Amino acid sequence: MLDYYIGLMSGTSLDGADGVLVDFSGDKLRVVAAVTEPFADSFRAELLALNTPTHNELHRAALAANQLAAVYARVVKTLLIEAGAQGITPEHIGAVGAHGQTVRHQPQRTSLDAEGAGYTLQLNNPALLAELTGLDVVADFRSRDVAAGGQGAPLVPAFHQRIFGRADSTVAVLNIGGISNLSVLPRDGEAPVLGFDCGPGNALIDAWCLQHTGQPFDAGGAWAASGKLLSGLLASLLDEPYFGQAPPKSTGRDLFSLAWLAEKLQPFAAERPEDIQNTLTEFTASACIAGVTGYGKDSKELIVCGGGAFNRHLMQRLQAGLPSLAVTSSATHGLPPLQVEAAAFAWLARQAVERQPGNLASATGAAGPRVLGAVYPA
Template identity: 35%
Template structure:
C-alpha cells in the first residue's frame, strides 16, 4: 500500500483534457476519505486553453495514426507540467500530495483499447509528487468497455437518501449515470452519444477556429426535424448498455458521412438541428435505459452545459424532472471531470475500486490507474 494511503485528507490535483479538445481542466481538491466514500472539499479550479499549435497537433493525432502518438505524448506532457506549475504558483497552493491525470484520448475502441497521451514524467518532475494516469486500461483488462468512469464519481458527489438522480456530463461526448438512493439499486451509466463534438466539427468547418459554446449561433437557426429524426435511427442509440463511444464515431467521420444533407441547409440550421439531436439522444437514452419513477433531478456538468439551446431542449424534454447544473452542488460544470480524476487518483492510492461493473460491463470492480514513478508504490 502507498504511504499516502494512511492520510485522512489528501490534497489532489485532477487534470482532464476531454473529447472537446479545447484545453486543460485543472482542479485542486482536498479529499477526505471515510471507509469507501470520498468527499471533495475546498475546490480551486480553472481551464487553460490549448495553444493553437498544440490543439492542431491533437486534432491531427486523433485523425492520424499511432506514428504521431510519441511526439504528442511528449509535447502534451511538457505543456501540462508547465501550466499546472504556474497554476499552483499563481494561486499560492501548497501541500500537494498527488496528481490524477486523465490525459488526452486519441483512440478509444470499446472494450479493446483506450489510448490517452500526456507523459506523466514531466508532471512528476515539476511538482515532485506521484502521478496517477492510464485510468481506463484496468477496466478493459477486467472485461469492461473502459468508459464511462465518472459514474463512480457521480455516486460520491450526488447520491441522495430518498430519490434517484441522473448525472449528465456533456463534453465532446455525452454520458449519463443513474444514481439510485443508497442501497436501493445499482448505478447504471453509459455514453449516450454526441455532446459538443458534432456541433464543434460543423462550427469549425465554417469558421476554422472557435466553437458555439453558448449556443448563440444555434439559436438563430431553424430545426430540420426530418434530418433529426433520420439521425436518431443510428444503431448506437438502440444498443443496450454497457456501451461507450468517442470522437472516432461521433466526430469528423460522422460529419463527412452526413456532409451532403448538412450542406443542403444553412450553417445556423445545421447547428440548431444538431442541438436538438444532441438533447434528444440524451433524453431518449435515459427514457429507454434509465427509466425509474423516483428520479428527482437531472444534474448537468461539462462544457456543453453552457449551451443555451441544449439546456432549453433538455428542460422541455425532461418535463417531470428538475434540470440543474452541478454548480448548485459546489462543483463547477467546467471542472467536474477534473474533480472526478482527482477523486479517482485518491481511490487508486487507497486501493478503492473506481469502476462500476454494471456500467462498464467489467467482470469485477478494480482499482484504476497506474502510478508514476512506479517505485512509489510499496507493500505494507
C-alpha cells in the same frame, strides 16, 4: 494519509486542460483551486488529426504526449501557487491524477482470448509530468477496466454517486463534453449505479460552428437558436446502430467523427449552416433525452456538467424534452461544470493510492471492481 489531490482532465472537446486541487479531508470535498489552460489552435488541430490514422502518427503522438505533459505541468504549477497562498505546499499533495488525451477508444473484444481484448489509448507522458512537477502522478486509468472486460468508460459514475447521490431520490448526472455520458444514481440501496455514453455532446456542434463561423464553440447556443430544425437530417443522425445498443456502452470520436458527419450531411448540402447547427444541437439533446427516459426515468433531477451546461439553447432543449425533471447545472450543487471531470480524476488518483476500486462494473461492464491507474513516483 494525505488529503489533497490534483486532478487533470483534457476531454474529447479538445479545448484545453482543466485542473483542480481538491481537499478530501471533510465529509464533502472542497475545491481549493481551479485552473484551465486552453490549447493552442495548432496543438488542438494536431490532437484532432491524431484521432484518426495519419502520417507518421507514432512519432507525432509521442511529441504530442510530451506537449500535453508540459501543459499539465503548467496547470499544476499555477494550482500550487494558488494553494501556497492558503498554506498548502507540495508536501501536502498525495498525487496528481492525469487523464491524458483520448485518441483511440476501441474497448470491444474481438475474441475471447487475450489477443482479442479491446483497448483505449490516451496520449500522456506521466513520467515526464512527474519529473516536471516533482509530484507522484497517477495515469492510465481506463486500461485496467478494459482488460477486465469493461468499456473503460464512463469512470465518473462512482464519483458522481459520492458527490451528487441522494438517500431519498434517484438523480441523473449528465456530462456534456465532446461526448455526452450519463450517470443514474438510484436512491440508497435500490439498485446499482448505471452509467454509459449517450453519444455526441459538443464535438459535432463545435466542429460545425468552427467551420462556418470561425468560433470554437456556439456561445450560449445562440447560433443554433437562430436556425430551424431539419427533421430529415435529425432522423438520419439518429439512425445509427449505437443508439440501439443497451448499456454498458461507450463511444468517442472513433465513431462520431467529422467523416461520419460529412456522410450524413451529403443529402443536405444545400441547407443553411445555422439550420444544420440547430439540428446538430437537437441531435445531442435527443440522444441525451433518450438515455434519461430509457434508463433514468425515475430521476427527479438531471444535473448537467461539462461545457454543454453553458449552452443555454441546449439546456432549454433538454428541459423541453424532460418536463418532469428539473434540469440544473452542477454549479447549483456546489461544483462548477468545468471542475467536475477534473475533480473526478483527483478522486480516482486518491482511490489508486489507497488501493481502492475506481470503477463500477454496473457502469462499465467489467468483471468486477478494479484498482485503476499506474503510479509514477516523483
